[in-house]
Amino acid sequence: MNLKNYLLLPIFIALLALNGCSGSNDSDKSSASHNSVHSGIKVSDAWVAQKPDMTGVFGVVMNHTDKDITITGGTSEVATKVELHETVAAADGSMKMRPKPGGFTIKANSMHELAPGKDHIMLMGLSRELKPGEQLRITLELSNGDSLEFTAPVKPFTGAEEDYDPES
Amino acid sequence: MPTRRTILRAGVLAGAGVAASACKPLSPEKSTSVIAFHGLRQAGVQTSPQSHLVLLGIDLTPKSGAEDLGRLMWLWSDDAARLTSGQPALADTEPELAVDPANLTVTFGIGPRLTQLVSGVTLDPLPHFSTDKLQERWGQTDLVVQLCADDLISLTHAQRMLLKDMAGLGVLRWTQSGFHQRTDDGSSGRNLMGQLDGSVNPRNANEHDALVWADGAWKHGTFLAVRRIEMHLDTWDELDREAREFTIGRKLSNGAPLSGGKDEFADPDLHATDKHGFALIDPASHVARSRSAMNGPQFLRRGYNYVEPTDGTSGLIFMAYASDLAGQFVPVQQRLAEQDLLNQWTQAIGSAVYAIWPGAPKGDYVGRAQLGLPR
Amino acid sequence: MKALSASAPRAIARLAACLLMIAVGVVASLPLPAQAHVLLLRSDPADGSVLKEAPTRAVFEFNQPLAPTAYVILTGPDGPLTTGPVKVQAKTLTLTLPKVTDGRYRLAYRVISASGHPLTNSISYVVGKIAPRTMKQPPRERSPDWIAATGVGAVVLLGIGAGWFVVRRKRQRQTGSPQ
Numbered sequence: 239m240n241l242k243n244y245l246l247l248p249i250f251i252a253l254l255a256l257n258g259c260s261g262s263n264d265s266d267k268s269s270a271s272h273n274s275v276h277s278g279i280k281v282s283d284a285w286v287a288q289k290p291d292m293t294g295v296f297g298v299v300m301n302h303t304d305k306d307i308t309i310t311g312g313t314s315e316v317a318t319k320v321e322l323h324e325t326v327a328a329a330d331g332s333m334k335m336r337p338k339p340g341g342f343t344i345k346a347n348s349m350h351e352l353a354p355g356k357d358h359i360m361l362m363g364l365s366r367e368l369k370p371g372e373q374l375r376i377t378l379e380l381s382n383g384d385s386l387e388f389t390a391p392v393k394p395f396t397g398a399e400e401d402y403d404p405e406s
Numbered sequence: 407m408p409t410r411r412t413i414l415r416a417g418v419l420a421g422a423g424v425a426a427s428a429c430k431p432l433s434p435e436k437s438t439s440v441i442a443f444h445g446l447r448q449a450g451v452q453t454s455p456q457s458h459l460v461l462l463g464i465d466l467t468p469k470s471g472a473e474d475l476g477r478l479m480w481l482w483s484d485d486a487a488r489l490t491s492g493q494p495a496l497a498d499t500e501p502e503l504a505v506d507p508a509n510l511t512v513t514f515g516i517g518p519r520l521t522q523l524v525s526g527v528t529l530d531p532l533p534h535f536s537t538d539k540l541q542e543r544w545g546q547t548d549l550v551v552q553l554c555a556d557d558l559i560s561l562t563h564a565q566r567m568l569l570k571d572m573a574g575l576g577v578l579r580w581t582q583s584g585f586h587q588r589t590d591d592g593s594s595g596r597n598l599m600g601q602l603d604g605s606v607n608p609r610n611a612n613e614h615d616a617l618v619w620a621d622g623a624w625k626h627g628t629f630l631a632v633r634r635i636e637m638h639l640d641t642w643d644e645l646d647r648e649a650r651e652f653t654i655g656r657k658l659s660n661g662a663p664l665s666g667g668k669d670e671f672a673d674p675d676l677h678a679t680d681k682h683g684f685a686l687i688d689p690a691s692h693v694a695r696s697r698s699a700m701n702g703p704q705f706l707r708r709g710y711n712y713v714e715p716t717d718g719t720s721g722l723i724f725m726a727y728a729s730d731l732a733g734q735f736v737p738v739q740q741r742l743a744e745q746d747l748l749n750q751w752t753q754a755i756g757s758a759v760y761a762i763w764p765g766a767p768k769g770d771y772v773g774r775a776q777l778g779l780p781r
Numbered sequence: 782m783k784a785l786s787a788s789a790p791r792a793i794a795r796l797a798a799c800l801l802m803i804a805v806g807v808v809a810s811l812p813l814p815a816q817a818h819v820l821l822l823r824s825d826p827a828d829g830s831v832l833k834e835a836p837t838r839a840v841f842e843f844n845q846p847l848a849p850t851a852y853v854i855l856t857g858p859d860g861p862l863t864t865g866p867v868k869v870q871a872k873t874l875t876l877t878l879p880k881v882t883d884g885r886y887r888l889a890y891r892v893i894s895a896s897g898h899p900l901t902n903s904i905s906y907v908v909g910k911i912a913p914r915t916m917k918q919p920p921r922e923r924s925p926d927w928i929a930a931t932g933v934g935a936v937v938l939l940g941i942g943a944g945w946f947v948v949r950r951k952r953q954r955q956t957g958s959p960q
C-alpha cells in the first residue's frame with residue numbers, strides 16, 4: 239500500500255458510512271408499503287394487527303403543512319366501517335377504546351402517533367379473515383376535503399386487547 | 407514522523423467523523439455497527455462472522471404456496487431491514503431492544519422442496535455419507551433464517567420478532583445457537599478443539615465471486631450446507647498436543663501448517679517430509695484430506711461453535727457457502743467420509759441444504775422477484 | 782526454641798528424604814503420558830541386527846492397538862525400495878519385504894495408536910557380510926525420556942533445595958538472625 243491509498247481511505251470509509259446510514263434512515267420506505275404523500279400529509283410505518291372481526295391500524299401521521307389538518311373518517315376494502323378511536327381509562331380502571339369525537343387533529347408541522355393503547359384507526363366489521371403479510375389499502379378523509387390513501391401490512395399481534403366500548 | 411499505523415488510524419477517525427455528522431440519528435460508534443440489509447446480495451455471508459449465531463429451521467405450514475411464502479418474506483424482510491438498521495420493527499413490543507443492532511445480519515434461504523417454486527433453480531439434498539449419524543431433529547427444513555450479531559440482546563430480539571411474524575405461515579423445527587471468537591488481529595477464531603478455524607477461506611471479493619455467489623437463475627444468491635457436528639471432547643482430551651496437531655496438520659499455537667510457515671496463512675505443503683521421508687502433514691490429516699489440489703479455498707466456511715445446554719454436548723455448526731454445493735462441497739465431504747483422522751472425534755448429527763436468496767434492493771423484499779410476485 | 786534449633790538439621794534431612802520418596806512415587810506412578818504413547822516393543826528384524834539373508838517380511842509389535850492408518854519407507858544402499866502393503870492387526874504391523882542385495886537397510890514406520898497418537902521412527906539392519914560399522918542408535922521415544930528427565934530433575938532440585946535449607950538454618954543459628 240502506498241501513501242495515496244491511505245489518503246483515499248477516509249473518503250472510502252465515509253462513503254461506506256453514508257451508504258449504511260441511508261439504509262437506516264429510510265428503512266420506513268424500504269418495505270413495500272406505499273405511503274402516499276398528499277397535500278403534505280403522510281402516513282408512515284403503518285401496520286394492521288391481525289385480528290378477527292375488527293382490528294386496529296397503527297402508524298405515524300405526519301403533517302408537513304403549515305395548517306392543522308383533521309382526519310375525519312375513512313374507508314377500507316375489507317371493513318364495513320372505519321372509525322377513529324381513542325383509548326381511555328374506564329371507571330373500573332380498565333382501558334377502553336371508543337370513537338374520538340371530532341377525529342384526529344394533526345397540528346401544523348407535527349406528527350401524531352397511532353399506536354396500540356393510544357389513538358388508532360379501527361377497521362370494523364371485517365368482511366374476511368386478514369392474512370399475515372397482506373397489504374391493506376386504507377383511505378382517510380381529511381378536513382380540507384382531500385383524502386389520504388396508504389397501504390398497511392397485516393402483522394400477527396397479540397397485544398393491546400382493549401375492550402370496545404362505544405357507549406362510554 | 408507519522409508511522410503507517412498512525413496515518414491509518416487518522417484515516418479511520420476522519421472517516422468516522424464524517425460518518426457521524428452525515429448520519430444524525432446514530433452515534434459514531436453505532437454507525438459502524440450497522441450492516442445494510444438491502445443490496446444485490448444478502449448480508450451475513452461475505453460478512454466477517456459476528457460473535458453470535460442463531461440459525462432457525464422452519465417449515466412452511468401445509469398447503470402454503472408461493473403467495474404465502476411471499477407474504478412471509480415481506481414481513482421478514484421488513485423486520486430485518488428495520489432491525490439491522492437499529493430501528494424497531496413494525497408492531498415491535500420491545501422497541502428499546504432494537505436500538506443497537508451490533509452488526510446484526512439476517513439471511514434467508516429455502517430448502518430443496520421450496521426451490522421448485524422458483525424456475526430454473528434446483529437444489530439436491532446431500533447424498534448419504536458413510537460417517538453420518540444424522541438425527542431427524544436437526545434435519546432438512548423448508549426455510550432457514552441465519553441471524554448473526556455481536557450482541558445477544560439485538561440477536562435475540564430479532565429472533566423473537568421474526569418468529570412472532572411467522573405465526574400462521576411457518577412452524578419452527580429447530581434452533582441452532584452458536585458463538586464465534588472474534589479477533590482483532592485478523593487471525594481466525596478458535597473452535598472448541600482449540601484450533602484456529604477458517605484459515606483457508608475466500609478472502610477478497612474476487613474469491614467470493616468465484617466460489618460463493620451463484621450465477622444464472624440464482625444470480626447473486628448462494629447455497630448453504632449446514633452440518634451439525636458433535637465433537638467428542640472427552641476422548642480428544644486424552645490426546646497430547648503433538649497428536650492433536652498431527653490429526654489436523656497444523657500447529658495449535660498459531661495454526662501454522664506442520665510443513666512450516668510463520669502463521670495460519672502460510673500455504674500448507676503436502677509434499678514436505680520429515681527425516682524419515684514421511685509427509686509432515688500426514689496424508690490422513692484433516693487438512694490433507696480436505697485440501698484442494700488447486701491449493702486454495704474451495705468454498706466459504708462460516709462455522710460457529712455450539713454447546714447444547716440441555717446435555718452439555720458441544721461441537722461445530724459447520725456452514726459452507728458455495729455457488730455449487732454438488733460440485734464444491736460434496737466432493738470434499740466425500741473425501742473426509744472416506745478418510746480423515748479427525749473423524750474419530752467428530753460426528754455429523756444434523757444436515758440440511760438451502761438456497762440463499764439473492765438480495766433485495768431498497769423498496770423490495772427478499773424472494774419477491776424470484777417467486778415472480780408483483781411489487 | 783533452642784532444642785528445636787539443635788535438632789533442626791536432622792528433622793530437615795528426614796523431611797527431605799520423605800519428600801524425595803514422595804517425588805519418586807509420583808514420577809513412577811505417572812501412568813498417563815506413558816500409556817497414551819504408542820511404543821515399539823520389538824521388531825523382526827530387530828533394530829541393529831545383522832542378518833545372513835535378506836528378510837522376506839517385517840513385523841513390528843507395539844504396546845497398543847493401532848489405527849488402520851500406517852506407513853513404511855524402506856531405504857537401501859541404492860535408495861528407496863517398494864515394499865508390500867502394510868497390514869495392521871491389533872498391536873502389530875506386518876509387511877512383506879522385497880528381495881534385496883547385501884547392504885545396510887533402514888525401515889522407517891509411522892503408526893497411529895487407536896487412541897490417536899502418532900509414532901514415527903525407524904529400525905536399521907544389515908543384510909549379508911559388510912564391514913561391521915557401529916549402527917546408529919535409533920532415536921529413543923520422547924516420552925520416557927521426558928519422564929526420566931523430570932524424575933531426575935525433581936530429585937536434583939529437591940536435593941539442592943534441602944541442602945540450601947540446611948545451610949541456611951545453620952547460618953541463621955550461628956548469626957542468630959531472627960525468623
Ligand code: HEM
Pocket residue numbers: 597599601602603604605606607633635636637654656661674692693696697698702703704721722724735738739742752
Ligand atoms: C468438527 C468438525 C471440523 C473441525 C473441528 C474442523 C477443523 C478444521 C481446521 C482446524 C482446519 C484448518 C484451518 C483452516 O483452514 O480453517 C480445517 C480446514 C478445512 N476444513 Fe475442516 N473441520 C471440521 C469439519 C469439516 C467439514 C465437515 C468439512 C467439509 C466437508 C471441512 C472442510 C475443511 C476445508 C476445505 C478446510 C481447508 C483445507 C485447506 O484448504 O487447507 N471441515 N478444518
Ligand SMILES: [Cu+2]
Pocket residue numbers: 294323335336358359360402
Ligand atoms: Cu379501536
